[in-house]
Amino acid sequence: MSDIQQHALQCRDAAQVLAQLSTQAKNDLLRGMADALLADADAILAANARDLAAAQEKGISGAMLDRLRLDDKRLAGIAQAVREVAELPDPVGLVTREETRPNGIRIQRVRVPLGVVAMIYEARPNVTADAAALCLKAGNGVILRGGSEALHSNTAIAGALKRALREHDVPEAALTLVEDLRRETMVELLQLTDIVDLAIPRGGEGLIRFVAEHARVPVIKHYKGVCHLFVDASADPELSLRLLLDGKASRPGVCNALETLLVHRDIAPSFLPQAAAALRARGVELRVDDAGRAFVPHAGAATDEDFAAEFLDLILAVRVVGDLQEAIDHIRHYGSDHTEVITTRDSNNAERFVQALRSAVVMVNASSRFSDGGELGLGAEIGISTTRLHAYGPMGAESLTVERFVVRGEGQVRHPDLL
Amino acid sequence: MSDIQQHALQCRDAAQVLAQLSTQAKNDLLRGMADALLADADAILAANARDLAAAQEKGISGAMLDRLRLDDKRLAGIAQAVREVAELPDPVGLVTREETRPNGIRIQRVRVPLGVVAMIYEARPNVTADAAALCLKAGNGVILRGGSEALHSNTAIAGALKRALREHDVPEAALTLVEDLRRETMVELLQLTDIVDLAIPRGGEGLIRFVAEHARVPVIKHYKGVCHLFVDASADPELSLRLLLDGKASRPGVCNALETLLVHRDIAPSFLPQAAAALRARGVELRVDDAGRAFVPHAGAATDEDFAAEFLDLILAVRVVGDLQEAIDHIRHYGSDHTEVITTRDSNNAERFVQALRSAVVMVNASSRFSDGGELGLGAEIGISTTRLHAYGPMGAESLTVERFVVRGEGQVRHPDLL
Known part of the structure; x- marks a missing residue:
């Protein structure tokens, strides 16, 4: 033996x-x-x-x-x-x-x-x-x-x-x-x-x-967190910005930090320039898709790898989507089943987002950084499981x-x- | 692909x-x-x-x-x-x-x-x-x-x-x-x-x-069921015999059938001859340890393999134990974590049996054959897990x-x- x-x-x-x-x-x-x-x-x-x-x-x-x-x-x-x-x-x-x-x-x-x-x-x-x-x-x-x-x-x-x-x-x-x-x-x-x-x-x-x-x-498995924030057309911009900054900039090296921002195209023209300025003021580098760069002209271009990446750093991938379904499809494709957030005032859209995604933690109008045993009432945690069993x-x-x-x-x- | x-x-x-x-x-x-x-x-x-x-x-x-x-x-x-x-x-x-x-x-x-x-x-x-x-x-x-x-x-x-x-x-x-x-x-x-x-x-x-x-x-895993019945010193002999026959003879080919009978030495002299006769009347072959064969003289000798076996057949391994702890130790050593039964009138011993064993199903004064999704109220079952997760x-x-x-x-x- x-x-x-x-x-x-x-x-x-x-x-x-x-x-x-x-x-x-x-x-x-x-x-x-x-x-x-x-x-x-x-x-x-x-x-x-x-x-x-x-x-x-x-x-x-x-x-x-x-x-x-x-x-x-x-x-x-x-x-x-x-x-x-x-x-x-x-x-x-x-x-x-x-x-x-x-x-x-x-x-x-x-x-x-x-x-x-x-x-x-x-x-x-x-x-x-x-x-x-x-x-x-x-x-x-x-x-x-x-x-x-x-x-x-x-x-x-x-x-x-x-x-x-x-x-x-x-x-x-x-x-x-x-x-x-x-x-x-x-x-x-x-x-x-x-x-x-x-x-x-x-x-x-x-x-x-x-x-x-x-x-x-x-x-x-306690695997990577490619966490998403989707800002819906009806979202409160100020609330969304708060969740975005908390999620990306408060502690970028942890698994419940945001890695990708998805923005509904109806709110992108007003929200993205404001968000980009606030993020840059906190040292966050943006990697933005073509549609988004219309509103954030000096940002770098996001690649497919950026959308799959857990940066664990002051980097954020950004994409403009046509509707809720496109946001859901993006998260299903690139996500890691860890934590996803929607900001919206539309309760139907909130429900659709929750139902359509199978991630371990889904948040409506709350920061991804709450995806943590202590914050969710468990007292302490041994980790965050991304194994669906x-x-x-x-x-x-x-x-x-x-x-x-x-x-x-x-x-x-x-x-x-x-x- | x-x-x-x-x-x-x-x-x-x-x-x-x-x-x-x-x-x-x-x-x-x-x-x-x-x-x-x-x-x-x-x-x-x-x-x-x-x-x-x-x-x-x-x-x-x-x-x-x-x-x-x-x-x-x-x-x-x-x-x-x-x-x-x-x-x-x-x-x-x-x-x-x-x-x-x-x-x-x-x-x-x-x-x-x-x-x-x-x-x-x-x-x-x-x-x-x-x-x-x-x-x-x-x-x-x-x-x-x-x-x-x-x-x-x-x-x-x-x-x-x-x-x-x-x-x-x-x-x-x-x-x-x-x-x-x-x-x-x-x-x-x-x-x-x-x-x-x-x-x-x-x-x-x-x-x-x-x-x-x-x-x-x-x-x-839905692994084998080496299910035990322990007949405690204070057990009701008639109740114990009923559970023994139901557990061994009602359908021997299933995983919740009994495979081993453990009998407290204080009750063995009266219980074992009666149990052996009833089992033999139903065609069950007994494989008995040395202590037990004093009371079941014509039975074959049980080997170490018999105590580890899932017979799925009209065969029963039998052992006389000195006390509850010996029964628990036997089950821990030979058991498959599936289903164990104690018959006893002593509620302290029942509790000790339940606490000391880590099997998936532990029964007090009830047949092992109830270890089944339908019988336990699940409506239907996809199997019986012996994986403790x-x-x-x-x-x-x-x-x-x-x-x-x-x-x-x-x-x-x-x-x-x-x-």
Whole structure:
């Protein structure tokens, strides 16, 4: 048996203990984890400094280096996030439906943990604590496979969390950090079909494609967000502009940022020049189709690739469409099923937009930036699923459980005639 | 582009039409499908006769030949089942949760179809109609890949169903029967990751392993049922015997039949001889562990393989256990996460049994044979999932949908300070 298989089996055994912990015990554990992170702050920040130095030596800089960096404030934020997970409702044991059948058997649908969740992620060391907290809250064992750039940080964080597990008499294999970062070991992990119940990849397109290609265990993808705003003919221009600026310029590097603006041709002559000026004032580069450039003469031309792109940057693709249907067709063709927004005063058009699109989150007159577990009331999120199965859109603790059936009777049988 | 990819793309396009049909339109379509099956009875039965003749020539007999056989009564049953799916509640559009956030945005969780479902199955031609009806009810396109033994039957059934689609102005690609039954074509289908949203294999272990191994699209397995009955020390012997006979002898060839009996040692001396006599009277062969054979002297010895086996036959493995925990440990080790039953008068033990086991269906004092979509109130089932993700246990129409988020606001943004 390989090391990774052995670790995964230990995690599965530990998950059986976790699955039966009381809500109180799990919440105490989570608060203990938050305390342990703060108690180990010096060691975690020292480990992070080693990762940062190695990353700089490798020439890593900018946004990626920033994602890797921890400081006192960020670490306090991580501990606070773990503490907040403790405050969330416990999804395990929740009775979602009850029914008594004509034969008298009583049926309950009850949420149970998935079992073992494998998180595959890249440079952000906060995911180590965030994902562990949500998985444990939902009674799951968790196997964490982070990026090599963050290995020292992740090891220090996992060390603190494991101490809390020991102090709360939970087998520490419930949280298993993979320290062997060879690709073949990840592939082996992704193929442990009788041990790992779900793999969640979070990171760039390359990582997600690699996981999807090699996994034999179920995968919920957290894929790119090519989010659209469609400004309908009847839209309030001021409201539309507000959503546009919030969606594109408030934090362009996140998956719920806008990437494409579609404008109805009736409103384009008045809206586009105003929008272009406001966006440019915030440093946004526009890539505009031919019809749109009549109103934004100095903009670059949008290519087919621009409409399919997740820029994650201060760049916006813009297209003028003839009607709602053309906007819908565009989104169906180029969209990534993540988040789409319509601004309109026409409730029929709003309904048509909602019904015709199958994206995980569809917004009417609200910013795409609300497509987030916290903003949508889940308390915390392990990611945003673009897989239309199990969970679609922001995934919270409940999405780390599944409903099963509990049936209680007084000796009912299906074929009493045969007895 | 290959044929199968082209067919799948057409099915995906058709699914967009289906996803927006009203409940009334879908139910009319389903009733039209039931009528078409009856109208085509002669052609379907003639096609089935060709399949039966070919199967007999190949030496197929017994249960497998019986699964393949259609007659007037069975066809009427299939049509009736489709009609009953029309009567079920429509899961699409169901608002499962609503919340208004402090900032005033209104969030709904709304059920939407999965998209395109690929059913991979073996000899039963009724699956062609059953699966099509449930998938269409839930607004999904369906790709049906049945076994070669049933190809003529399936083609005739699909022909009738497609006529109903045309008559109801639904693109007939919404129901796509794969007629190219080469394995490499099935593999290609299972790897159409941007087109097929879910593959459901139903059949023997070999088929399911093949699908799980080759699929790159999400798979919900409908795997074997190694179902257990644990007779606790405090169990009512008469009630336990009734559940045992119903579970083992009423229909041994189905996945919710009992395969293993675990008996508490305190009740074994009185219960086992009585149970053995009743089972033998119904032709059931017993394979018993050493402790049990003290009370059933003429039984064969149970091997480790017997305890892991899904016999699907009049064979029962029997083991005497020292206590509830030993029963739980046995089921965790040998079980298939399908259905487990405890008979007991001790409510604490019942609760411990329910909590400690993670099987899809856990029963207290009720027959394992109720582990079925119809019996558990789903109306109809597309199978029984043993994958602990998305759906776990019997899967009905609702399990062919997923919740997504619809958000309505009045111009709310996440960072008003930035505007």
